[in-house]
Amino acid sequence: GASSSTHHGDFLKCLSDHSNTSIPIYTPQNSKYSFILQSTLASLRFNTSTTPKPFLILTPLTESHVQTAVVCSKKHGIQIKVRSGGHDFEGLSYISDVPFIIVDLFNLKKIDVDVNSKVAWVQSGATTGEVYYTIAKKSKTLGFPAAICTTVGVGGHFSGGGYGFMLRKYGTAADNVIDARIVDAHGKILNRKSMGKGLFWAIRGGGGGSFGIVISWKIKLVTVPPVVTVFSVSKTLAEGATSLVHKWQQAAHKLPHELFIMLGLGIVDATPKGEKTIIATFDSMYLGDAKKLQTIMQARFPELGLESKDYTEMSWIQSVLLFDGIPTNSSIDVLVSRPQPKSLAKVKSDYVKQVIPPIELENIWKRILKDEQTGMMFMPYGGKMSEIAETETPFPHRNGTLFKIIYLVYWTEEQVGISKKYLNQIKRMYEFMTPYVTKSPREAYANYRDLDLGQTSKNGTASYAQAKVWGSKYFKGNFDKLVYVKSKVDPDNFFRNEQSIPRDSSLT
Numbered sequence: 001g002a003s004s005s006t007h008h009g010d011f012l013k014c015l016s017d018h019s020n021t022s023i024p025i026y027t028p029q030n031s032k033y034s035f036i037l038q039s040t041l042a043s044l045r046f047n048t049s050t051t052p053k054p055f056l057i058l059t060p061l062t063e064s065h066v067q068t069a070v071v072c073s074k075k076h077g078i079q080i081k082v083r084s085g086g087h088d089f090e091g092l093s094y095i096s097d098v099p100f101i102i103v104d105l106f107n108l109k110k111i112d113v114d115v116n117s118k119v120a121w122v123q124s125g126a127t128t129g130e131v132y133y134t135i136a137k138k139s140k141t142l143g144f145p146a147a148i149c150t151t152v153g154v155g156g157h158f159s160g161g162g163y164g165f166m167l168r169k170y171g172t173a174a175d176n177v178i179d180a181r182i183v184d185a186h187g188k189i190l191n192r193k194s195m196g197k198g199l200f201w202a203i204r205g206g207g208g209g210s211f212g213i214v215i216s217w218k219i220k221l222v223t224v225p226p227v228v229t230v231f232s233v234s235k236t237l238a239e240g241a242t243s244l245v246h247k248w249q250q251a252a253h254k255l256p257h258e259l260f261i262m263l264g265l266g267i268v269d270a271t272p273k274g275e276k277t278i279i280a281t282f283d284s285m286y287l288g289d290a291k292k293l294q295t296i297m298q299a300r301f302p303e304l305g306l307e308s309k310d311y312t313e314m315s316w317i318q319s320v321l322l323f324d325g326i327p328t329n330s331s332i333d334v335l336v337s338r339p340q341p342k343s344l345a346k347v348k349s350d351y352v353k354q355v356i357p358p359i360e361l362e363n364i365w366k367r368i369l370k371d372e373q374t375g376m377m378f379m380p381y382g383g384k385m386s387e388i389a390e391t392e393t394p395f396p397h398r399n400g401t402l403f404k405i406i407y408l409v410y411w412t413e414e415q416v417g418i419s420k421k422y423l424n425q426i427k428r429m430y431e432f433m434t435p436y437v438t439k440s441p442r443e444a445y446a447n448y449r450d451l452d453l454g455q456t457s458k459n460g461t462a463s464y465a466q467a468k469v470w471g472s473k474y475f476k477g478n479f480d481k482l483v484y485v486k487s488k489v490d491p492d493n494f495f496r497n498e499q500s501i502p503r504d505s506s507l508t
């Protein structure tokens with residue numbers, strides 16, 4: 001209506017009054033609007049004609065543009081969503097049920113690697129693949145422990161933890177952040193020193209969207225050997241998958257920190273007639289050579305029956321390509337030039353602290369065989385993850401955790417009309433798994449954002465009690481400290497979303 005467009009006019013005037021150089025802006029009337037909106041939108045579930053769209057997309061070119069965006073949005077009471085890589089599983093970085101704008105950081109993607117000091121400054125709009133690429137261009141023996149998927153954005157990813165194949169050796173991405181630059185709710189730029197201990201703690205795992213806009217991160221690079229070794233082996237039920245999965249649960253979290261064996265569970269044809277069976281796939285990366293890995297596997301997990309030919313040596317950066325499904329003989333340039341894959345999917349997570357016995361695994365197989373499109377992946381913990389205290393960062397899933405479960409269901413665009421069917425499948429699977437996973441709270445991974453765990457009825461205005469329902473799952477006992485920090489740094493609850501950290505009004 002007329003009043004809202006006047007309102008938007010005042011907002012636009014504020015933007016130009018507050019910056020010397022103009023901030024690129026896209027309104028729905030702009031011919032590039034849809035292209036920009038869809039460029040990093042990873043989930044096709046939130047790309048329909050009925051999905052709420054922003055009335056404006058701002059694409060800052062400088063830190064001061066981000067400050068201006070915050071100052072003017074706050075002044076005019078405009079809801080903002082911040083987007084870095086757009087991989088949020090619930091689309092929280094680009095949808096809202098109230099009128100909103102997107103502050104999209106894709107232009108802020110500078111990466112400065114200092115090989116001598118083994119550190120880098122990375123802007124939030126970069127992807128993890130661009131980070132790996134830039135490090136690998138400068139050194140064959142440095143790397144960084146972050147996402148397996150190389151199109152994930154740094155901004156959201158580091159905010160929620162972030163893990164990949166070096167998790168057991170070096171912890172999460174957030175564990176390796178040593179400084180940051182953030183625009184706070186007053187539009188001020190703060191660094192580690194000026195933001196204070198509480199806020200610097202909160203942004204390393206407390207989830208994106210609650211505390212401010214992190215513009216850049218200083219990360220500690222980690223040592224990788226010139227040669228790493230990988231293997232991938234699959235076993236069906238007839239080939240002993242059940243006892244191997246049982247053994248994996250006991251072994252994987254105790255193996256040397258350099259060794260990460262991920263386990264995928266899905267279905268495959270058992271007979272030419274199309275009868276189905278379960279297939280367990282063990283994908284592994286070892287920070288060392290094949291000879292050493294072979295010795296370890298023979299001593300610790302001989303049941304897997306690996307032979308010399310199963311081990312492949314390559315550089316760390318080639319393993320990055322491999323695990324993201326890119327042929328390892330490709331030029332690593334693909335990490336900076338790849339279009340973002342988009343899909344229809346739903347993901348959920350769980351943590352396991354007690355080995356699931358074979359007889360229970362058999363029941364789980366039956367469930368998977370009934371809901372054919374929903375698969376599971378088990379990610380081993382232990383190693384470095386057990387050495388970091390639960391309170392050191394907001395990410396609380398540490399000592400005592402054997403592994404994380406990822407549930408995932410994908411469907412095709414032809415199946416979009418029956419999306420509900422797949423959303424129900426994964427919910428059923430999650431219910432079914434209740435006896436085998438953590439309880440009170442049933443833990444979940446903040447970067448696998450899942451609105452089934454609860455959300456505010458009206459965007460971003462949850463009470464402490466409402467938010468504690470999902471907040472304790474993502475953060476356990478750290479939730480209260482996150483609420484405390486939030487109350488101090490953003491008392492007006494300017495940065496908010498469907499599952500953001502609430503204020504406690506007695507603290508503001």
Ligand code: FDA
Nearest residue numbers: 084085086087088093148149153155156157163208209214
């Ligand atoms: P996006 O831009 O959508 O932001 C996510 C959240 O953070 C939103 O709430 C957003 O507002 C907020 N935010 C974004 N930028 C911010 C900033 N600069 N400051 C403050 N808040 C900000 N995870 C993992 O640990 N390991 C993995 O291997 C993978 N793999 C993977 C594959 C695929 C295909 C997907 C879709 C997702 C993953 N993930 C993952 C999950 C991923 O870590 C998670 O979705 C991250 O939050 C994505 O960060 P983006 O910046 O891309 O998301």
